[in-house]
Amino acid sequence: MNQHYISIRHLSKKFSKDFVLKDVNAELGKGEILGFLGPSGAGKTTTIKILTGQLRPTSGEAEVLGIPCDHIDERIYEQIGIVTDVSGVYERMSVYDNLKYFARLLNVPLREIDPLLKRIGLYEHRKKPASKLSKGQTQRLILARAILHRPKVLFLDEPTSGLDPSTALEVHKLLMELRDEGMSIFLTTHNMEEATKLCDHVALLNEGVIVEYGSPEEICLKYNRNKKYRVQLTDGTRHLLEQNSQAAEKIASWMASGRIETLHSCEPTLETVFLEVTGRELQ
């Protein structure tokens, strides 16, 4: 049986009179990545804050590593790592000293800092004050600090927001490595490509309500009602074909004559699913 590192049951959160989360349910197992996908204001950050003990739920239950979130104290933070848009670094301190400080707080041997700096590509900058780092480097430092103590669960709130594509790719690669090493990752994003690439399961969140939940493939296939195929031939012409016997014959003849350059199915993306379900854009 898969052990659930995060378990969310009927979670709701109200600020003043407005619900920002309504009856949210989700689970995250060991070595999995669960993504909460939605536009700004959907309730993604609120969910992370509740799960990490920074906010209390109005109703429902949420557990992280078996500990109810309204009973979280500082001991849980030795088993989880958190990266949010408000995670700060000590700007006057060097990259190394930032990690050294948290290594001492979290009882991590100092010898583990250099290998981690090499892994995230900041070893060359280890003596540089954190204030001199670029945004991408700062984000990598924050991520390094969050994984310094090898947490069982890593929370990431929009981990690649504002990063250039190559830095975002590096972050994605690192997250997949961490997942393969057995770390469970809960991330929020409004980037559907990121969610599709990284997540084992996603929850599409709109105005505090999960409108779809499952693996990205399952969700996309569920909404693949008008099955179509996009074909590009060797002569450069492009064809959009529906799934029927005529199209099958056409494709078969093109294949037989070696005229097909590319052939793609046209199932919807998470973004188009979200648009179809909610009528809203993700961005």
Place this chain on the structure above:
Amino acid sequence: MKMKPVHLRKLAAIMEVKGKALFSKNFIIMPIFSLGFTFLMKTIYGAVTKGAFDMSAYALALGVLMNLMMVGVYCTAAALAEEKEKNTLRTLMTSSVNGLEFFLGSLIPVVLMSTVVNVLCAFIAGFDMGLSQWIPYLAITVACSAISAVIGMIFGIFAKTQMSAGTITTPALLILMMIPMFSGFSGTLEKISGLLFTGIIFNAIANIGNALPAADLKGILVLAAEFLVSVAVFLALYRKNGFER
């Protein structure tokens, strides 16, 4: 409120970082200013009285008050506000640091620096003390440094930025300094001064200079009460700061 355990490893790490911050260019000016202020007062009062009266106790009292306000209250408030402004306080709170560890880790370096400055002020002011006078002087200055640091932390919790820390602490600093300074002119101010840690240390230095006991039982109780209330308020605000804000 349930008392949290204090891990010496975490406490030492926080103290080291906070201690280094006190020597940064943002903060080191404050103790230097207090020392300079003491020297200035000593020089001015010496010139005005032409040596007819020993004004070293008064110069020292003013220097100590300035130190308690600038190092104790202002530096602590600004350092904490900086942690909030740069979002490192929230990061610490989600890195297994409890309120008591953060509190002690922030308090101890400030008290140490403030105490060293208070000792230096005594030498600069030319305040001659024997061992029997140094002991109460150190005891009461350490106690008042601790109170001022906790008050600074309370201001720091309220301040959103370092700049706002300066804005909101200034009126309080002026009130805490000026009431003892002008307590000799008004019975009401004298009574109020007797209920403030600044007033108690102001009188204590004069008493030490006159070979009298530094403080009576009421003064000691006031200091203890102000320290305990300040600590309770800070811990409550620290816990509250992590939830629903």
